[in-house]
Amino acid sequence: xxSHVFDQAIALTATGDDxxxxxxxxxxxxxVGPFGGITAATALNAVLQxxxxxxxxxxxxxxxxxxxxxxxxxxxxxxxxTNRSTQHWVxxxxxxxxxxxxxxxxxxxxxxxxxxxxxxxxxxxLPAVPRPGELPPYTVPSPVAWIQRYEMRPVEGAIPHxxxxxxxxxxxxxxxxxxxxxxxDLSGLAALADVFFPRIWLRRATRVxxxxxxxxxxxxAGSAQLAEVGHGWVLGQARAQAFRNGFFDQTALLWSETxxxxxxxxxxxxxxx
Amino acid sequence: xxSHVFDQAIALTATGDDxxxxxxxxxxxxxVGPFGGITAATALNAVLQxxxxxxxxxxxxxxxxxxxxxxxxxxxxxxxxTNRSTQHWVxxxxxxxxxxxxxxxxxxxxxxxxxxxxxxxxxxxLPAVPRPGELPPYTVPSPVAWIQRYEMRPVEGAIPHxxxxxxxxxxxxxxxxxxxxxxxDLSGLAALADVFFPRIWLRRATRVxxxxxxxxxxxxAGSAQLAEVGHGWVLGQARAQAFRNGFFDQTALLWSETxxxxxxxxxxxxxxx
Numbered sequence: 001x002x003s004h005v006f007d008q009a010i011a012l013t014a015t016g017d018d019x020x021x022x023x024x025x026x027x028x029x030x031x032v033g034p035f036g037g038i039t040a041a042t043a044l045n046a047v048l049q050x051x052x053x054x055x056x057x058x059x060x061x062x063x064x065x066x067x068x069x070x071x072x073x074x075x076x077x078x079x080x081x082t083n084r085s086t087q088h089w090v091x092x093x094x095x096x097x098x099x100x101x102x103x104x105x106x107x108x109x110x111x112x113x114x115x116x117x118x119x120x121x122x123x124x125x126l127p128a129v130p131r132p133g134e135l136p137p138y139t140v141p142s143p144v145a146w147i148q149r150y151e152m153r154p155v156e157g158a159i160p161h162x163x164x165x166x167x168x169x170x171x172x173x174x175x176x177x178x179x180x181x182x183x184x185d186l187s188g189l190a191a192l193a194d195v196f197f198p199r200i201w202l203r204r205a206t207r208v209x210x211x212x213x214x215x216x217x218x219x220x221a222g223s224a225q226l227a228e229v230g231h232g233w234v235l236g237q238a239r240a241q242a243f244r245n246g247f248f249d250q251t252a253l254l255w256s257e258t259x260x261x262x263x264x265x266x267x268x269x270x271x272x273x
Numbered sequence: 274x275x276s277h278v279f280d281q282a283i284a285l286t287a288t289g290d291d292x293x294x295x296x297x298x299x300x301x302x303x304x305v306g307p308f309g310g311i312t313a314a315t316a317l318n319a320v321l322q323x324x325x326x327x328x329x330x331x332x333x334x335x336x337x338x339x340x341x342x343x344x345x346x347x348x349x350x351x352x353x354x355t356n357r358s359t360q361h362w363v364x365x366x367x368x369x370x371x372x373x374x375x376x377x378x379x380x381x382x383x384x385x386x387x388x389x390x391x392x393x394x395x396x397x398x399l400p401a402v403p404r405p406g407e408l409p410p411y412t413v414p415s416p417v418a419w420i421q422r423y424e425m426r427p428v429e430g431a432i433p434h435x436x437x438x439x440x441x442x443x444x445x446x447x448x449x450x451x452x453x454x455x456x457x458d459l460s461g462l463a464a465l466a467d468v469f470f471p472r473i474w475l476r477r478a479t480r481v482x483x484x485x486x487x488x489x490x491x492x493x494a495g496s497a498q499l500a501e502v503g504h505g506w507v508l509g510q511a512r513a514q515a516f517r518n519g520f521f522d523q524t525a526l527l528w529s530e531t532x533x534x535x536x537x538x539x540x541x542x543x544x545x546x
Contacts (some may be wrong), residue, residue, distance in 0.1 A: 009421075059487045061489065065353070079375070080377040083338070111336055121515070123515060124514045124515065203394070206351075212329075214332040214384055220522070233373075241526065243394050243396075245389060245532075246386070247493075249493070264515070266489065266523070272391075
């Protein structure tokens with residue numbers, strides 16, 4: 001049996017204490033370097049397969065320092081603090097620079113936690129939107145490879161058809177899942193949190209260069225709840241709050257089709273002009 | 274002339290390349306350890322006073338690994354990647370543990386950027402709320418020291434008077450500023466982003482132990498725009514999106530009285546029961 005293309009892309013080989021190697025996957029190539037979501041999932045994966053891991057991911061912050069070059073990279077994941085029920089990780093991804101010396105291309109931090117059953121409530125309910133089965137199949141108008149790895153059904157705020165500067169809103173809602181069936185898990189969710197195209201394209205109906213600088217995911221669901229989703233659809237909602245001097249923020253929510261808020265996610269994104 | 278108590282609290286002394294020492298301030302003491310906002314501001318301050326700094330803060334993520342003990346601490350701030358217009362920083366705060374060896378109490382990452390004038394727009398306008406001058410002075414019902422460092426005027430969602438489990442909403446809005454006059458700056462804004470009391474107290478009208486685990490600030494304003502605020506009021510809005518298995522998320526926005534969105538900020542918070 002072949003492993004899923006996603007699992008191949010985030011695969012890491014341990015090379016020593018806290019150290020791993022991996023390689024970029026052409027299947028998740030973006031315009032320049034890989035899809036940020038696959039890089040975030042890879043950074044998380046280093047923690048998930050670390051022998052010292054306590055609990056499950058609670059928060060993940062990934063800072064994209066530079067585009068990854070096609071080819072191998074090294075990942076370091078260190079548990080810098082282990083408490084009774086939480087653990088703090090510092091992660092970095094490096095690649096050889098022009099001089100051959102290792103250069104930092106990604107920094108990340110992860111908090112994991114052994115979670116308990118408590119009083120719980122979702123205050124952001126699943127929006128009232130058409131179900132994925134009621135929506136037609138959709139092809140994202142983009143030539144990049146990673147887009148083909150996902151099935152997407154926009155509900156509102158799809159990529160504009162005409163780039164005429166007429167945008168007035170930055171909110172998108174879409175159903176999404178892996179194109180090739182794969183049960184949702186924590187690394188899969190981290191990648192999904194970065195699926196949204198740049199909010200500036202929608203807000204201005206103008207296509208300008210843009211790229212995520214830093215993203216954070218707060219995991220509300222654990223692996224057991226994600227397993228219930230299986231290969232089901234996830235509703236993603238993303239919107240910007242401000243565009244200012246070359247950077248905008250994006251705030252996103254992801255729900256299961258049964259209405260559980262799986263994670264909230266935020267990012268700050270560079271844009272040109 | 275004496276410096277402001279806030280500047281005293283975040284003051285750092287360089288002890289070598291990338292290394293600083295500071296000390297906790299009784300003026301910003303919380304229930305256990307210092308106010309998280311002052312710790313976030315201190316971590317940011319290490320970057321702000323670093324000789325290699327490029328540009329101004331764009332994003333700040335602070336992970337609270339353990340409560341700081343009263344007394345001195347060491348801060349390390351390393352520029353791990355410097356691009357043409359962005360710079361990536363890895364920060365940590367350590368204190369001697371029981372054995373005398375340095376233990377990590379905070380990890381942080383900062384992205385700084387040289388920002389350009391571009392097309393810009395705020396999509397989250399200042400809510401229509403009473404102005405601070407129209408609201409009575411207010412004393413937060415809390416014995417902790419750091420609360421006294423701020424003047425606060427709640428507009429909605431103040432700390433409940435009665436802890437009767439009757440809560441139904443988690444949104445607070447309040448005007449806030451330093452109690453002793455101080456012109457707003459980047460470190461001051463980072464601290465203000467953590468002023469909100471735990472959302473779970475409001476949502477449940479039940480007081481349970483709670484503490485921030487990780488927080489992120491996306492700076493929309495630079496130092497010049499903050500200087501225009503001076504000692505003016507800032508409107509803060511915070512709400513939770515989900516409470517699940519011992520942790521909730523909080524999403525916050527901070528505006529100047531003239532209606533500029535100064536930053537967005539997010540955090541994930543531990544709670545008991």
